[in-house]
Structures are given as C-alpha cells and as structure tokens.
Amino acid sequence: MKYYKNKPISSSEITPSYLFYARRKFMQLAGGATLAAIMPSTVWANDKLSASQNVTYNLKDELTPYKDVTSYNNFYEFGTSKEDPAKNAKGLKTRPWSIVVDGEVKKPKTFDIEELLKMAPLEERIYRFRCVEAWSMVIPWIGFPLNELIKQVEPTGNAKFVEFISLHDQEQMPGQKSSVLEWPYREGLRIDEAMHPLTLLTMGLYGELLPNQNGAPVRVVVPWKYGFKSPKSIVRIRFTESQPVSSWMQAGPNEYGFYSNVNPDIDHARWSQAKERRIGEFFKRKTLLLNGYAEEVAQLYAGTDINSYF
Amino acid sequence: MLSYMRAQISIAIFDKMSFKNLSDKVIARVKIIVFLLAFMPLDKLLLYAYLNNLGANPIEKITRVTGYWALFFLLITLAITPIRRLTKWLWVMRLRRMLGLFAFFYGFLHFLTYLILDQFFDCEAILKDIIKRPYITIGFFAFVLMIPLAITSTDSLIRRLGGKRWRFLHRLVYLTAIAGVIHYWWLVKKDLTEPIIFAVVLTTLLGVRVFYGLKSIYKV
DSSP: OOOOOOOOOOGGOOOOOHHHHHHHHHHHHHHHHHHHHHHHSSSSETEEEEEEEEEEEEEOOOOHHHHHHHTTTTOGGGSSSHHHHHHGGOOOSSSSOEEEESSSSSOOOOEEEEHHHHHSEEEEEEEEEOOTTTTEEEEEEEEEHHHHHHHOBBBBBBOEEOOOOOOOOTOOOOGSOOOSSSSSSSEEEEEHHSSTOOOEEEETTHHHHHHHHGSSEEEEOOTBBBBGOOOOEEEEEEEESSSSHHHOOOOOOOOSSOOOOOTTTTTOOOOOOOOOEETTTTEEEEEEGGTTHHHGGGGGTTTTTGGGGG | HHHHHHHHHHHHHHHOTTTTTTOHHHHHHHHHHHHHHHHHHHHHHHHHTTTTOSSSOOOOOOHHHHHHHHHHHHHHHHHHHHHHHHHGGGGGGGGGGHHHHHHHHHHHHHIIIIIIITTOOOOOOOHHHHHHHHHHHHHHHHHHHHHHHTTTTHHHHHHHHOOHHHHHHHHHHHHHHHHHHHHHHOOOSSOOOOHHHOOOOOOOOHHHHHHHHHHHHHHH
C-alpha cells in the first residue's frame, strides 16, 4: 500500500486575507447587483430600504443606537424578556407576506408586502418612542402614513374603529406557546387616530427593512401613544363599528386602556409615568404630554379633558 | 473552583467522616467556597459593566440582578433549617449566618441601585414612590426589616441579646421573605413565572416549619 503524505502548504500559496475578504465582498456585491437587476422594481435590496427624509417629522434629539433599538424589545410573541426577541425572532418568515384589509370598507383587499412597499413614497421619520414601562427611545422609522392604505379600501360610514391583528403562529413565534397574552396580539385605534398623518405604516428603520424583532415585515407606529399601541407583524386590518378590545386591555383592564395616550399626569396603576429613562441616558427626563406631539394631535381629543381618555 | 470543591468533598468522604458533623477545618474550607461562590453574581455584574455588556438599559439590569439574588439568598437561608432536619447534617447550620448576610448584602445593593442609579437621590420622588407604590412600599419594608437582623448577627450581640430574644427577633426573616416575594410579584408587568417559582419555594420552606411546629405540639 502506498501512503501519501500531505505536503505542507507553502506560505506563498496562501491567499492573503485582504484578497480572501475582497473576493467575499465582491461576491456579495455581485450577488446584490444581480438581485437588483433581476428585480428592478423592488425598493429594497440586501435588506436596505431607501426613503426620503421627512422634513417635518425630523426630531433633532440624538438617535438611540441601532444596537439598542434592535436588542431591547418588548415582543412577547418571542418571549417576555427584553433580550428574547432578538434571539428568538430569527425563524420568522417575512416573505411571502400579505395583509388582509376588511370589515367596514367598500373595497376589501389583500395586499402583498411588495405591493405595500410601493404603494406610497417611503419616508424616513424620526419619532420619539415611549414604552409604558417608563423608558424611551428615538428611532428613525421608514414607512408612509397609514391613511394612504385606508383611502384605498374606502371605509364605510360605519367604520368608527380600526383593529390590527398580528401573526398567530406558534411555530414561528415560540412565545405564543405561553398564554401570557391572548393570541393573536390585537390592537386598535379610533378611525381619526388611524387617519392622522403621524400614524405611520412602518416597513423599516435605520435605512433597512424592519428587523424581525422590531415587528417585520410591517407594523404601525403611533408615536403619541405608549409602545404597546404600535402593533407588530400585522396580518390583518379590520374596520369596525364598535371599539375593539386589545390584548393588553384583556390582560389588565385597569392598567391598560384603549386610548393609552402618553400622559405624565396619568400614572400606571402601579408606577409613575411622570418621568422616563431615555435609553442611553443616566438621568430620567420628564415625560411630555402626548409624547411631545400635543400640537399635532390634541385636536383629536378636543372638547374633552385629555385626562379623561384612558 | 469546582475541582477545589470536589477535592474538599472527597476529603470529607475519604477521611471517613460522616456528613453529620464536619471538622472545623473542613467547615472553614466549605465556608470559603460558599463565600467565593456567593460573590459570583456580583463578579459577573462588575465584569459585564466593565465590558459595557449590560444591555440597552444597564440600570434596570443591575436592579433586577441584585434583587433576584437578594431573594435567592433569603430562600437559601430559610432552607438551611429544613435541610438540617431532613438530612441530620448539623454543620449546615454553620453556613446560615453567612448566607443571611449575603441576602442582606444583595438587598442593600438593590436598595443602593434604586437610590443612586435609578432615582439619583431624588428624595421627593423616592418618598412618593414609597407612599404611593405598593410594590415599592413592601420592598422597602422587606429591606428595612433585614437591617436589625444584619446588625445583631455578630457573636457578641447574640450573646448580649440572649438566645431566646435573638431567635424571636430573627423570626422577622419570615416577614422579609414574604414581603420580598410579594414585591417581586407586584412589580412584574405580566409574566409571573419567576415570582411564582419563588412563592412556591417560600411556601414550601414555611410549610415545613408549620409541619414540624404542629408535630412538636401534638407530639405525633
């Protein structure tokens, strides 16, 4: 029998690491370019999402770092600790994806995610985000006003409220094996709140498609309400005549109301809402009425005491 | 550390000593091991703080970790007497004081985190919290009750108080543990898994005492 002995690789044969990585980089670029060429109509490639900066909603506060925005999340579908979603949301399949829009509308329709991405010009908007747990962030979202979608389906005169229903799939969302909330996650807005130009149908953040843990592929962001009023991974939008009951209202009727507007004067049943800790800051800052959007949205609640909306 | 522990345990076994009593020398070593182990949660916290790895909300993380370990050591301390009764290992009693002091130590760090990092000495906000927020009220109560127990833990004070009075005073630990678990239960937003585990363990540990208490009364 003959034995072959492996000849040691001489150092001259070893590809220098810069070339090795340059090739990898080239392949990635080539791959991206090919993809872009095959699908010229998509606005996203390699998870990047292009959008123009909205000049009005362009908060000058320092942005919360991308790492914190994508690793400190309340998304009970993937577990109840803040680190869980980033760990457990990798298995969420965001393509294909569609949203059923029905209920009190003249033109019910199912929208494919690709269609949604092209429905209206994408804008980047920098919003404050205030969690009911008294912490907050500043996030550059990408999307367009939800009213663009609402106009297409033509709500009837009976449509007084809008209900949002998130994905219900234990396989993809392991947190749903626990009954910590009633699944699927449901949230709702009054129709005028949903039509308000600040209410953003959101597909991205920080210049890219929404990471799974932030509610991919599509969510709603309502910046003047506590974070749980901004539902994630939406599969259905339903227009109703009566006020929908959200998952959090079911979980704690005396702690989470339908309106849940950010309000420093109305405390949570167990803790104060007067101040908040902005992620990345040491000192707490004062919480602003309607999260600083009072000028834009106060007219929605005109005529009544804002504190009467729970 | 683990290999050292194993070595100590095998020394105990191969010296053909029964587990009922360990020699002073072995006890001293076991104490050192427990002492070092009990600092590990703090070590980890300090290391992560140094590595800037405490996550997006470090203050919340520190509050949670110190509170968790305060409760953990409270329950471990309360487990000592039942363990002695079940196993007849008398020596475990000699670890109790140290474990109790670690419960106080982590409780104190938890309180300091709230006082300094969370509220930054905002006395008005703290006072409001203590009066208005039941979970803070009861947590503060649990902490305050631990103070006299920590102070009277020295040999000389035990002697000065006398065994009977000392034991009576130290029954406050039951109140502290109950208040501590309620504190955790009340502050959780929705997921009660961990508070439930603590509550079940505490109920068991107190139940064992009720059981032995009744047994001695009725001399069954």
